[in-house]
Amino acid sequence: MALRHYTLDFKLSTAVDSATTVPDLLSIFHEQEMTETAHETNGHGYLGTFVGKNGRLAILRVHSHALVTIDLQCYEEDNIAQLDNLLNALETKLKVILNGNITRIKRLPALVRGAEVDRYWPTADGRLVEYDMDQIVYEEDSAYQNIKILHSQQYGNVLILDNDLNLAESDLAYTQAIMGSGRENYAGKEVLILGGGDGGILSEMVKQKPKMITMLDISFKVIDACKKYMRGTCGNILDNLKGDCYQILVEDCVPVLKKYVQEGKTFDYVINDLTAIPISTQPEEDSTWEFLRLILDLSIKVLHPSGKYFTQGNAETLTEALSLYEEQLGKLSCPVAFSKEVTCVPSYLEQWVFYSVWKK
Template structure:
C-alpha cells in the first residue's frame, strides 16, 4: 500500500516572515533601553512596518538584565516583535500572510525603508535585512544542505509526491534545475546534475566496455542510462523502491531517458529488490563484478560511526568488496565537502574491512546541491605483495 498526492490549486495563505538586525552602541546616547524618547520613536517605526496606519502594541516586557521584548499587532493580521539586548543587538521580526501566489502587504521596499529609518534613529553602524521567509506555502522551497545550512530553491511546482513503504518521494520543478527528486526531503538528483552521475562513474577514468557492473540503488535511472552508452557486457541494478522507478520514468526523462522503460534489456536488468539478500546470494554463489557503483545513501552525519545507518553502510561495504573482482573498482558518493569529520570516519571504516583496500576521492560541484560533493573510488590491495593495481597509484585519500 502507498499514499500518493497529486497537487491541484487550493486556497492556501502562507505566512511571510521578515527579519531585521541592528547593532547599536550600548554606551551611546541613542540606547533605546535607556532613552524613552528613542524607544517611543522606535516603536512607531516598527508599528508602521506591519500596518501603515499604525499597529497596537502590548506594554513592553522587561527581561531584566537580558533587555526587553515588545509585541505589535495589526488589524490586517500582521504582527511584529521588537527584541532589544543590552549588549547592543536589536532585532525586529515581522510576520504577515498573503493568499497563495500573491505578495504580502509589506513589500521589500517597506522593509528597506524601515531598516534605513531605524538605523538612522539608533545611529547604527551595522544593520541587516533578510529576504522574506515563506512558511506554509503549497510549494515548500526550503531544503537544508548536508551541513544544515538552509537553501531556498526556486521550486514552482510539486510535480509528484507519494509515500512508499520505504520513504517519502517528491519531485519538485525548478526553472533553474529542471525536475528534482527528493527522498525523505533529501535532495537526490535534478535533471541538471549530470556532474553527479559522471562523478560516481569515475569521470571518464574507467573503461566499462565489455565489463560487468553492479548498481546499488540508482532508482532515478541516471547511472544506468550513462552506462548503457558505453557498451558494458552486463549491468545489474538493485533498487528496492518501485515507486521511485515509476516516478523517474514519468517525471525525470532528463535523467533516465528511456533506460528504464523496460526493466530488462540485452545487456542490463533492473531488479526491484532489497540489495542485502541479493548481495548475500552473490557472495554465496561466487558472483563477482568488475565495478560496483553504490548510489544508496550518503555517509551518515553523526559524532561517532555507530547506529543503524553506519551498520548498514559497513554491511554494504563488506558485501561489495566480496563481490568485487580483485582488479575491480568500487565507486560511491560521500557527503558534502564541509562534512570533514563524517568523511574521516568513513575513511576509518575502510581500514576495518575484511580485505585491505585503498582509495582516492574527488570533489565535484553538483548544481542543484548548492555545495561541493565528495565521491570515493575504492580498490582492493593485493594482500600478498602489498601492491595496488598499476593504474591506481593514488595517494591514500588524495583528490
C-alpha cells in the same frame, strides 16, 4: 495560506538605550494601526510586540548589547508593498537614530512559512537554503519511504526521498563523479549498480556498451516515478527493466549480494548509489553505519581483484563523518585502498565527496 516572515537587523558598535531609540519608532507602528505591548525582560533591553490588522505581527527588540532586531509577520495575501514600506520606514528611521553606530544592516529575503510548495531543504551540513521550487510534480509514500518530485526553475525536476534531496535533472555532474569522472572505460565490463533508481547511472553507462549492467533497486515506485518525471536524468532507459546490456532487478540488494558471494560471481565495477554516509558519528550505536559496513563488505567481496568500487561520501564539510567512513574502509575483511574527490553537484548547494575504492 503561507506566513511571510521578514527580519531587519542592525548590528551596532556600542549598545544603545531603548529610551533614545524606541519612541521614534513607535509612531511608525501606530501609523499602521499596530497595538504595542511592551514586555518585561529583566534587564535584556526593550521588547515590544505590535499586533495589527489582517493578522500582522511585528516584534521590536533593542537588545541590551549592540543589536536591534525587527521581525514582521504577515499573511501571503496581505498588501506586500505596504509591508515593504513599513520596513523601509523603520530602516530609514533607524539609520538616522543610530547614525555612526551601525556595523551592519541586514534585511533578509522573507522566510515563507507553511507554503504549498516547500522551498527550504537544508544542506547535509545543516545550513538553511531556499530553493526555487514552484510545483509538486509527484508525491507518494512507498513501503520504504516518502517520495517527492518537485519542479525547480533552474534544476528541473528534483527527486526528494524522505525529505532528503537526492538528485535533480541538472545533476549530470553527480552521475559522472560516481562513475569515476570519465577516467574509466566500461566497454565490455561487468557492472553492478546498487540503488540508482533515478536511472542516471544506468542511462550514462549503457552509452559505453558494457558487457552487462545489473542494477539492484528495492523500490519500484521510485523507478516508476523517475521514469515518468526525471527523464532529464534517465532518458528512456527505465522504460524497460531489461535491455541489450542491462537488467534492473527490483529487489533488496543484500540477499542478492549474498547470493553472488556464494556463487563466486564477480564484477569489474560496483557502484553504490544507495545513500550518503550517515552523519551520526557514533557508528556503534547507529544502524545506518552497520548497514553501510554490511553493504561495503559484500560489495568488496563481489569485486573482481582488479575491479573498482565507487560511491558517494557526503558534504565536504562533514569531516568527522568522512573520517569515520575512511576508518570503516580500514576494517574490511579484505584490505582496500581508496581515493576521494570533491565535486560540485548543481542542486546540492554544497561541495560533495565521492570515493573510489579498490583491493590492495
